[in-house]
Amino acid sequence: AQSVTQPDIHITVSEGASLELRCNYSYGATPYLFWYVQSPGQGLQLLLKYFSGDTLVQGIKGFEAEFKRSQSSFNLRKPSVHWSDAAEYFCAVSFTGGGNKLTFGTGTQLKVEL
Amino acid sequence: DAGVIQSPRHEVTEMGQEVTLRCKPISGHNSLFWYRQTMMRGLELLIYFNNNVPIDDSGMPEDRFSAKMPNASFSTLKIQPSEPRDSAVYFCASSLGVAATGELFFGEGSRLTVL
Numbered sequence: 001a002q003s004v005t006q007p008d009i010h011i012t013v014s015e016g017a018s019l020e021l022r023c024n025y026s027y028g029a030t031p032y033l034f035w036y037v038q039s040p041g042q043g044l045q046l047l048l049k050y051f052s053g054d055t056l057v058q059g060i061k062g063f064e065a066e067f068k069r070s071q072s073s074f075n076l077r078k079p080s081v082h083w084s085d086a087a088e089y090f091c092a093v094s095f096t097g098g099g100n101k102l103t104f105g106t107g108t109q110l111k112v113e114l
Numbered sequence: 115d116a117g118v119i120q121s122p123r124h125e126v127t128e129m130g131q132e133v134t135l136r137c138k139p140i141s142g143h144n145s146l147f148w149y150r151q152t153m154m155r156g157l158e159l160l161i162y163f164n165n166n167v168p169i170d171d172s173g174m175p176e177d178r179f180s181a182k183m184p185n186a187s188f189s190t191l192k193i194q195p196s197e198p199r200d201s202a203v204y205f206c207a208s209s210l211g212v213a214a215t216g217e218l219f220f221g222e223g224s225r226l227t228v229l
Contacts, residue, residue: 041223043118043207043223044207044218046218101162102218103159104156107156
């Protein structure tokens with residue numbers, strides 16, 4: 001079965017600093033990969049997704065992620081973090097034939113220091 | 115457009131009581147998902163429907179949990195009897211199509227506390 005690992009439970013960065021959130025997946029074939037963001041008291045919102053093609057994908061709110069097959073990784077990045085980016089970030093994976101059944105990672109809580 | 119609508123937003127009940135959570139998916143979406151979120155276990159898929167038919171309920175914890183989707187615009191998740199370990203935030207999400215587009219649209223969740 002596929003699995004998703006987010007090794008960092010909490011990350012704190014200063015406003016204006018760059019950000020990278022790590023995500024590793026375990027699956028034999030090429031998965032479909034996603035990043036979602038959850039603000040306090042809210043549901044999850046899709047930031048970006050990767051299906052195929054260009055391994056660097058752009059998302060909303062200035063986020064991007066890079067798929068690296070050799071490392072089974074799909075890390076999320078942002079060049080300059082804003083205080084409003086403080087939230088919890090979830091990496092997720094699905095696969096061909098799995099419908100829209102997503103497996104989520106355990107999440108990374110991002111704190112932004114002013 | 116209205117997003118996924120869940121009710122109630124908060125529910126506090128006593129152990130042994132029946133709990134019913136409700137969800138209205140986005141109009142036109144034909145897949146619906148129920149997730150449970152806890153600190154210990156993160157986000158768990160409980161069940162999902164496609165065209166109102168349950169496709170995978172392997173995540174439903176036990177027989178105390180049941181879910182229905184009588185029509186394309188309404189779904190319920192019922193817990194009977196409820197137990198303190200059921201305390202969690204329950205999310206409903208909907209999407210369009212069966213391809214693995216992954217773009218699920220989530221409701222704001224129903225926070226359940228079982229005393």
